[in-house]
Amino acid sequence: xxxKKLIQLIYPELSYKxxxxxxxxxxxxxxGYQEKYYQEAVAIEFKKAKIYFREQVSxxxxxxxxxxxxxxxxxxxxxxxxxxxKRYDKFHKADIQQVYAYLKHFNLKLGLLVSFxxxxxxxxxxxxxx
Numbered sequence: 001x002x003x004k005k006l007i008q009l010i011y012p013e014l015s016y017k018x019x020x021x022x023x024x025x026x027x028x029x030x031x032g033y034q035e036k037y038y039q040e041a042v043a044i045e046f047k048k049a050k051i052y053f054r055e056q057v058s059x060x061x062x063x064x065x066x067x068x069x070x071x072x073x074x075x076x077x078x079x080x081x082x083x084x085x086k087r088y089d090k091f092h093k094a095d096i097q098q099v100y101a102y103l104k105h106f107n108l109k110l111g112l113l114v115s116f117x118x119x120x121x122x123x124x125x126x127x128x129x130x
Contacts, residue, residue, distance in 0.1 A: 010110045010127060011080055014051075018077060019123060021045040022114055026121045035087050038116050039074055042085065046077070053077045059106065071102055082111040089117045091124055103128035 009015065025041045039055065046053045054076045061069040075083035082102045086095060091113060099111035103126065111126040 009125075014078060014081060015110065015112065015125070017049060017051065018081065018083060018112060019121075021049060021051075022121050022123065026116055029116075031116060031118050033087070033116070035074075035085050038085050038087065042075070042083075046075075051077060052079075054079075061105065071105065073102055080108065080110065082108060084111065084113050086113070086115040087117075088115060089119075091115065091122070096124065096126060099126045100128065104130065 021042060025038060025045060029038065029041055043053070043055050055074070057071075057073040057076045059071045059073065060067045061071060073082055074085045077083055082099055084095065084099050084102075095113055099113050103109065103111050107128075107130075109128055111128075113124045113126055115122045
């Protein structure tokens with residue numbers, strides 16, 4: 001007999017709200033805008049939905065007490081979910097690694113890598129299991 005494991009989504013209600021907002025932004029703006037305009041529209045919708053978020057978050061990368069660089073997150077939603085916005089048709093390995101690095105460094109569980117493409121919104125859930 002094959003045992004099936006139930007895989008639970010991380011922050012399902014919040015992530016569904018975020019994804020719904022992303023689709024709403026695309027449905028109203030369409031394709032072809034710069035990332036900053038999608039980010040601004042998403043921020044407006046987060047505010048309307050009363051979702052706590054921080055935008056363009058600059059966080060230090062520390063090494064043995066010294067700051068050696070900074071991460072710049074598009075959005076940190078409710079101090080739980082990283083949302084990184086792109087506007088090309090395919091996700092690049094570097095983008096996935098970037099979001100994973102954010103999650104790992106700040107001990108967060110979920111990141112959403114989002115792209116506004118010609119065909120619509122694409123998103124990838126990136127999980128940090130550590």
